[in-house]
Amino acid sequence: MDQFHRKLIRENYIPLTEVLKTAIEDVCTQIWTENLISERMKDTILEKANPRKQAEALLDLIVSRGPDAFDSLYKVALNHELYVMADIMRPDLKPHHKVVENRDALDQGQQASGGQ
Numbered sequence: 001m002d003q004f005h006r007k008l009i010r011e012n013y014i015p016l017t018e019v020l021k022t023a024i025e026d027v028c029t030q031i032w033t034e035n036l037i038s039e040r041m042k043d044t045i046l047e048k049a050n051p052r053k054q055a056e057a058l059l060d061l062i063v064s065r066g067p068d069a070f071d072s073l074y075k076v077a078l079n080h081e082l083y084v085m086a087d088i089m090r091p092d093l094k095p096h097h098k099v100v101e102n103r104d105a106l107d108q109g110q111q112a113s114g115g116q
Helices: 003-011 013-033 039-046 051-062 069-079 083-089 103-112
Strands: none
Touching: 003 013, 013 039, 013 051, 013 069, 013 083, 039 051, 051 069, 069 083
16 A cells, blocks of 8 residues: 555544444455455454444554555445445545435336437
8 A cells, every 4th residue: 555545544544434333244245255354364353342442453464465455445435335445445436335226216207308
């Protein structure tokens, strides 16, 4: 991970921890399946006393996991709909949000146009 990304994580450590703790088990599992951390690292993180400590352990570890670690964590955040985390990590792309179709509005628009 480059210095810029390490600094970004350090400067946003508390808000990143707060968001990450809400999905820490799923995030750890996905990062493990992508071979960013070992099974032993995953187990060590998840053995921590509570989700906050687990999130802190993951952030502490992720900064040492190579040049692709930041981008991998960002993609995992998006995959788990941790949009506040994604906004912090990539402010140049914010706002991150789930695309939601308003089905009723779509159906009304089709009815108004004759169903086409």
